[in-house]
Each structure stands twice: as C-alpha cells, then as structure tokens.
Amino acid sequence: MPAADLPHAPDCMQDAHGHIRFGRYQGCIARLDWPRPEGRWPRMLQCLRHKRWQYLALTHPDYVIALAVVDVGWTGAAFAYLFDRRTGHMLADITTDSFPRHAADVADQPFAAARFTCHSLSIRFSRRDSTLAVDLQSPALKLAAHVDLGTMPPVLAVIAPVGAHSHTTHKTAALAVSGFADCHGQRYSLDGAVASLDYSNGLLPRETxxxxxxxxxxxxxxxxxxxxxxxxxxxxxxxxxxxxxxxxQFDFHPQQPLRRWHISDEAGLLDLQFTPEGLCRKNQNLLIAASRYIQVIGRFDGHLTHPASGARHVVQGLSGVTEDHYARW
Structure with a gap:
C-alpha cells in the first residue's frame, strides 16, 4: 500500500464520539489524548500501564550510536551506546534505571521533549521549531546532535489495539543530522550520519x-x-x-543472536539477510519487573519491492539494528 493510500494522521487519537482512531497513517498525531477511566483504581492502573519512550539511532559507515529515554509509568530508564564498526568493538555501553525513584520524563507528543537524569547518565531531547536537539552526558560518552525534522519523509504513525489495551508509535525515515560525539578521547563527527527516531506512547500489557x-x-x-x-x-x-x-517473519537464533538473521514478509515484497557485527545486551530482574533485551548492530543485504510500481530496490551493506525484547513491567 503506497503512501497515497495511507490516510493523513488525525490531530488527536479520539473521534467526536470518544472512540480511538485505530489505523496506520502518514504524518504525526499532534495530541495523544488517552481516555481517562472513571474511578481512582482504574486511573492508578492506567498510570502503571502507560509506557512512553523516545529512541534515536545514528548510523554511519564507521559507527552506530543509539540512545533512548524510557518512562514505564512507575519508574524510568535510559541507555546509550557507541559501536565502532571499523574495529567491531562496543566503545561505550551505558544502561541505567531510576528504580525506586523516577528520573524519566517523555512528552505526550512525538519527537518533542524527553529527559533522563541520574548520577551516571544525562539525556535531554529538546524541540525548537523543526530541529530536535539531543544532549547526552556520561563519563564514557558525550553527544551533541541537531536532528533536522523540517525536510523529513512521511512519518509512519500507528494507533493499534494491544490485547485489552492500545498503543501508538511514530517512526521516521532517514533524517539529516549534525554535531559530534566524544568517546574515550576520540571525537566522532556526525557529518555523513543518518538519524532515525522512534517515539512510542500507550498502554501495554503486563508482559510484552x-x-x-x-x-x-x-x-x-x-x-x-x-x-x-x-x-x-x-x-x-x-x-x-x-x-x-x-x-x-524473523528467522534467527535467540540463544545465538550473532548468527545471521533472515527477515521476510508474507507477500514477497521484502527479503533481507542481516549480518551481525556486535550487540548490547541487558538482563534485569527487579522482582516486580523484568527485562531481557538484545539489540544487535549489523548490516542488511537483500531487496525491497515497491508494492505499487513493482520496482525492486537492492539493499547492500545497509547499516542498522535488530532487536529481541521481552518485558514484564
């Protein structure tokens, strides 16, 4: 289904009758106005189920940088890493949470303000007009980036049911970025890098x-x-x-994620081989919550087919990530 067949994103999530506008759209949903349930206990349960995160990836022929701020309702978390593709080494890998405190804040608006602050890691997203400024401070990694939102291709916006709950997500394509990262005394220019953003906001089941x-x-x-x-x-x-x-479909070895992955779709429009180069991993058990998380950095090869024109697009050595994630939150 080409973009012309995807409707434009609505201004808000609910229609005039209070029904959630489930669907796939192009553009940004300006107001994420989740219905508030009646009663103190349902409102408290919604607060615990409400999850928000903002993720940024910066891919370059020489490196991959990724960072995220996550607000899980009752606590917050953040991570950041820099993977050097030339050496195959993870030069910085920072993961922290604010349990039992809450140090994360993510706005109810895509690609807008978000922050996480603790003693070992500070991440701040701030929006001004068509620029998203990103600042990261930690002993191992520092980043100052400006992501250009003014000329971005169509944004994918989704409102979808998730069991008895609902969730929204916004994804961007390739975005221009400027700035630099400092890691262990070495400066990495963001010239030639490509930025992509993932903003998610909604109500999720206890296990996801x-x-x-x-x-x-x-x-x-x-x-x-x-x-x-x-x-x-x-x-x-x-x-x-x-x-x-x-x-x-994702065909891979969960216990050996550094083996090659194969990803394909039902209609035969996509066939990709993913060759891992490195990974970051987190396993955490807080008794009341748990997370098993693997993000693999590598390159994609294969092809994509345009569903309307039938044109086949070769994918060769395209830098990106895969992920396998289980959360009880």
Whole structure:
C-alpha cells in the first residue's frame, strides 16, 4: 500500500464520539489524548500501564550510536551506546534505571521533549521549531546532535489495539543530522550520519515482547516488527513514499543472536539477510519487573519491492539494528 493510500494522521487519537482512531497513517498525531477511566483504581492502573519512550539511532559507515529515554509509568530508564564498526568493538555501553525513584520524563507528543537524569547518565531531547536537539552526558560518552525534522519523509504513525489495551508509535525515515560525539578521547563527527527516531506512547500489557528491525539511508529504509503490534508498524520507505507491509517473519537464533538473521514478509515484497557485527545486551530482574533485551548492530543485504510500481530496490551493506525484547513491567 503506497503512501497515497495511507490516510493523513488525525490531530488527536479520539473521534467526536470518544472512540480511538485505530489505523496506520502518514504524518504525526499532534495530541495523544488517552481516555481517562472513571474511578481512582482504574486511573492508578492506567498510570502503571502507560509506557512512553523516545529512541534515536545514528548510523554511519564507521559507527552506530543509539540512545533512548524510557518512562514505564512507575519508574524510568535510559541507555546509550557507541559501536565502532571499523574495529567491531562496543566503545561505550551505558544502561541505567531510576528504580525506586523516577528520573524519566517523555512528552505526550512525538519527537518533542524527553529527559533522563541520574548520577551516571544525562539525556535531554529538546524541540525548537523543526530541529530536535539531543544532549547526552556520561563519563564514557558525550553527544551533541541537531536532528533536522523540517525536510523529513512521511512519518509512519500507528494507533493499534494491544490485547485489552492500545498503543501508538511514530517512526521516521532517514533524517539529516549534525554535531559530534566524544568517546574515550576520540571525537566522532556526525557529518555523513543518518538519524532515525522512534517515539512510542500507550498502554501495554503486563508482559510484552517483540522483535524489531530498522535501517535507513536517503531514499530507502524500513521499520519491521513481529510481536505486540502485530503487522501494524511494518513499513518501507521507497521512491519518496511510505509503503505499508503486512506480516513479517524473523528467522534467527535467540540463544545465538550473532548468527545471521533472515527477515521476510508474507507477500514477497521484502527479503533481507542481516549480518551481525556486535550487540548490547541487558538482563534485569527487579522482582516486580523484568527485562531481557538484545539489540544487535549489523548490516542488511537483500531487496525491497515497491508494492505499487513493482520496482525492486537492492539493499547492500545497509547499516542498522535488530532487536529481541521481552518485558514484564
């Protein structure tokens, strides 16, 4: 389904009758106005179920940088890493949470303000007009970046049911970025890097799991997921258009994630081999919550087919990430 067939995103999530506007859209949903339940206990339960996160990936022929701020309702978390593709080494890998305190704040608006602050890591996203400024401070890694939102391709916006709950997500294609990162005395210019953003906001079940893949360059990219959002957030960016995909399958070895992955779709529009180069991993058990998380950095090869024109687009050595995640939160 090409972008012309995807409706434009509504201004808000609810229609005039208070019904949630489930669907796939192009553009940004300006107001994420989740219905407030009646009663003190349902409102408290909604607060615990409400999850928000903002994720930024910066991919470059020489490195991959990723960072995120996560507000899980009753606590917060953040991570950041820098992977050097030339050496195959993870030069910085910082993961922290604020349990039992709450140090995360993510706005109810895509690609806007977000922050996380603790003694070992500070991340701040701040929006001014069409620029998203990102500042990261830690002993191992520092980052100052400006992401250009003014000329971005169509944004994928999704409102989808998740069991008895609902969730929204916004994904961008390749974005221009400027700035630098400092890691262990070495400066990495962001010139030539490509930025992509993932903003998610909604109510999730107690246990949530997904597999995810994302990679972008100018004129070509994809966001693929198998898990709690079903097929709703599967899409490619081709020929300046946003194209929706249906079911996507991830064939990989969960116990050996550094072996090659194979990702394909039901309609035969996508066939990708993912060759891992490195990974970051987190296993955490807080008794009342748990997380098993692997994000793998590597390169994609294969092809994408435009669903309307039938044109086949070769993917060769495209830098990106895959993910395998289970959360009890």
């Amino acid at each position: 799991a997904w597999r995810w893949a994302s990679a972008h360059r100018a004129g070509l990219g994809f966001n693929l997921q198998q898990g709690y959002m079903a097929q709703h957030e599967n899409a490619t960016w081709l020929e300046q258009q946003l194209c929706a995909l249906e079911g996507v």
